[in-house]
Amino acid sequence: xxxxxxxxAALLEQCRHARYVWNLALEQWSxxxxxxxxxxxxxxxxxxxxxxxxxxxRLRAGxxxxxxxxxxxxxxxxxxxxxxxxxxxxxxxxxxxxxFRIVGAQASRIVKLNRRWAKVNVPKVGxxxxxxxxxxxxxxxxxxxxxxxxxxxxxxAHIPPTIPAPGTGEIVGMDRGVxxxxxxxxxxxxxxxxxxxxxQARLKQLQRGLTRCRRGSNRSRRIKAAIVKLQARSGDRRKxxxxxxxxxLARRFDVIRVEDLRITQMTRRxxxxxxxxxxxxxxxxxxxxxxxxxRGILANSWGALVSLLERKAAGRVERVNPAxxxxxxxxxxxxxxxxxxxxxxxxxxxxxHQANADVNAAVNIAAGRAVSARRETPxxxxxKREPQQATSV
Ligand SMILES: [Zn+2]
Numbered sequence: 001x002x003x004x005x006x007x008x009a010a011l012l013e014q015c016r017h018a019r020y021v022w023n024l025a026l027e028q029w030s031x032x033x034x035x036x037x038x039x040x041x042x043x044x045x046x047x048x049x050x051x052x053x054x055x056x057x058r059l060r061a062g063x064x065x066x067x068x069x070x071x072x073x074x075x076x077x078x079x080x081x082x083x084x085x086x087x088x089x090x091x092x093x094x095x096x097x098x099x100f101r102i103v104g105a106q107a108s109r110i111v112k113l114n115r116r117w118a119k120v121n122v123p124k125v126g127x128x129x130x131x132x133x134x135x136x137x138x139x140x141x142x143x144x145x146x147x148x149x150x151x152x153x154x155x156x157a158h159i160p161p162t163i164p165a166p167g168t169g170e171i172v173g174m175d176r177g178v179x180x181x182x183x184x185x186x187x188x189x190x191x192x193x194x195x196x197x198x199x200q201a202r203l204k205q206l207q208r209g210l211t212r213c214r215r216g217s218n219r220s221r222r223i224k225a226a227i228v229k230l231q232a233r234s235g236d237r238r239k240x241x242x243x244x245x246x247x248x249l250a251r252r253f254d255v256i257r258v259e260d261l262r263i264t265q266m267t268r269r270x271x272x273x274x275x276x277x278x279x280x281x282x283x284x285x286x287x288x289x290x291x292x293x294x295r296g297i298l299a300n301s302w303g304a305l306v307s308l309l310e311r312k313a314a315g316r317v318e319r320v321n322p323a324x325x326x327x328x329x330x331x332x333x334x335x336x337x338x339x340x341x342x343x344x345x346x347x348x349x350x351x352x353h354q355a356n357a358d359v360n361a362a363v364n365i366a367a368g369r370a371v372s373a374r375r376e377t378p379x380x381x382x383x384k385r386e387p388q389q390a391t392s393v
Contacts, residue, residue, distance in 0.1 A: 173366025
């Protein structure tokens, strides 16, 4: 979205209201103790909101929909928390969580200007222009957010149709890579783009500069903005890559097999190494090194790739137990620890087959025993709720 400075101020005011209501609701919820009764639910809280709007002019000046929907969002967050699919709701902070939701008839006030531009009538703000990055779907609600780099986004609540299978019967295996984001059983290595070397150096330089200047000074604000801009750029690139790769895989293959992450977490943690000289003590096992920043980013893009695949190729993604996939030969099936020559190279001690270690693991995953990735019991979803993907839980 491209709001004018005046509209930006009005939008930010709406974000402030949504955040204020959310934080109040969170405060009420977290004040629960064993000896008191239950904390107010959604109905009670929205009645309180009506009272508060009557009493305080500042709240009354804002849109009721925005404030009401912040309450709805909060109760959805609580439900997700009790269902154990999400973390505990957190405090909403200025600059970090800027956004609100519009529902109902107000959400359909959209006028298409031409092929690339349209405008939306946001309550209490007016007509704001936005660029059409895709066709506007039939949706009952939209959400306006401002990211940390200060860009405004308009998103409609709509689940895009899934991608149909090509019908070739082809099966592909995908393994999480050590240095690349993922390897396919076809031999392709998928690299998730981040910042270029020059950009990384610039980021480091900026971060160093930030530690040297006074907090709250103009210079620190300028440096912070530049850092956030670089981080947003790397995030955009990753997101773009994940979208394109998942669409490509869903179009090319009938069945996509991936390692089951829940099992991986148990099998891939390095074992504690006992110190032979001091019984009861342990040697370093590179666990901290494994928790490196780059690794975290790779893991994130891997997780995003799998969950997007499950949405785009619904029912065609199978999770496979990854045990021994990195030690087993993809050609003869010989399984031994010595097969893994190094992190990157796989060489079979039985048949001499040599391959990229990640590709070899992907071949094993493609041939692997499949475990269904779909949940057997569907989660009950309120008809009033924004449409959401049950498989992404
Ligand atoms: Zn072999």
